[in-house]
Amino acid sequence: MLAAASAHLSSRGQPDTLTAHFEYPARTSPGPAIVVVEDVKLGRSQLSTLHLTLWQGGLRSEAPWITPSVSRRVILAHTTHANLSTFGGFSLPTGYGSSPAAALPDPFPDFDALKANGKDDGWEESRLPPISQALHSLRNWHFYLPRSGPLTPGVLDMWIRAASEERIAQAMLPYIVDSFPFTMHAYLAAPELRELLMGPSRDRESGSSAGDETSTAEDRDEEGQAEARASLWFPTVVMNLEVKAALPEEGAEWLNIRVTSKQIKDGRFDLEVLVRDADGEIIALSHHVALVLSIERNTTKTDPSTKASL
Structure with a gap:
């Protein structure tokens, strides 16, 4: 879906996803799918916003691409796009960066x-x-x-x-x-x-220290x-990405x-x-x-x- 969004915005120089919100109203299945891209707001400089829908079932080879009574909306996404290589602005180190949690x-x-x-x-x-x-x-x-x-x-x-x-x-x-x-x-x-x-931890290379029965x-x-x-x-209902x-x-x-x-x-x-x-x-x-x-x-x-x- 994000690849379709990137292709859609490539002519505007905004190929990279900055944020994405996904919802999964139905279960996907292996096979063909159609991604419908809708412009929400096309920015002139840094950001553009899109709405994406992934359809499966009852797909057509030409517009309108789907069969309303059969096709299923299986993933919905609301996304923001930019050019990360040229995106710039104010920066400030945070306290998190010097905390133990920030270390690998x-x-x-x-x-x-x-x-x-x-x-x-x-x-x-x-x-x-x-x-x-x-x-x-x-x-x-x-x-x-x-x-x-x-x-x-x-x-x-x-x-x-x-x-x-x-x-x-x-x-x-x-x-x-x-x-x-x-x-x-x-x-x-x-x-x-x-x-x-x-289960209890054990040395998996040597088997068990307590014998074969254990x-x-x-x-x-x-x-x-x-x-x-x-x-x-563990199905995902909503996923946000930044x-x-x-x-x-x-x-x-x-x-x-x-x-x-x-x-x-x-x-x-x-x-x-x-x-x-x-x-x-x-x-x-x-x-x-x-x-x-x-x-x-x-x-x-x-x-x-x-x-x-x-």
């Missing part, structure tokens, strides 16, 4: 070791269990999480790179801020609940926890992500996402409202003749 998580990773071995002394790749076959999008990224567990209670710190080995481009930021490892919920949970969600029991517990997690779907800086034209191989949640309650939760590059510069901020539902709500086939909803 310690230890800094050995990227070569992570690529070669999936781990280094401080970080380890998050592996998907076999039961997670339905979660296709998680296989598009390599997530590297702290080996010792959360570095700060209730905070998910991770490094991410594309599974395809391609560099992360600016246009991929909306996907980045809505992509999370399989065990995200266990990192966001209160510390006293983490063992319940993840190891088998722990494996069984992990399988049960993986099954419980795989039964859940782009703070442009990535290099050639893209970035690695990005650091920090995710926090203030409350997970009654099947609803919030997420705050901070995206930084390997030098610690803030690239993007994002805020989400999401639901906790049964995965069956995401695997049943969508009837194109009906207006789907969460």
Whole structure:
């Protein structure tokens, strides 16, 4: 959708997304889609505002492109665009920049070791269990999480790179801020609940220090926890994105992500996402409202003749 917006505004010299507000009134499905771009306000200098609608089902090859009684509006977006390479104005360092929260998580990773071995002394790749076959999008990224567990209670710190080995481009930021490892919920949970969600920690290279019977029991517990997690779907209801800086034209191989949640309650939760590059510069901020539902709500086939909803 943002690529369509960028193409629409390229002649005005405003190819970059500054802010985006997404709503998801219906479930998307693999296949063709039409993006309708509406001008809200076209700025002469710095900013232009658009409204975007992504349609699926009953699509036509010519205007009006959709069939009103069949096509579904599955994503709505309200976006602001600019040229980040020329955008300028007043700047002032904030107190946040000198606070501990602004520092990249310690230890800094050995990227070569992570690529070669999936781990280094401080970080380890998050592996998907076999039961997670339905979660296709998680296989598009390599997530590297702290080996010792959360570095700060209730905070998910991770490094991410594309599974395809391609560099992360600016246009991929909306996907980045809505992509999370399989065990995200266990990192966001209160510390006293983490063992319940993840099981007792152990040396995974040597098996178990308490013998084969304990190891088998722990494996069984992990399988049960993986099954419980795989039964859940976390659909995003609303997502806001603010782009703070442009990535290099050639893209970035690695990005650091920090995710926090203030409350997970009654099947609803919030997420705050901070995206930084390997030098610690803030690239993007994002805020989400999401639901906790049964995965069956995401695997049943969508009837194109009906207006789907969460």
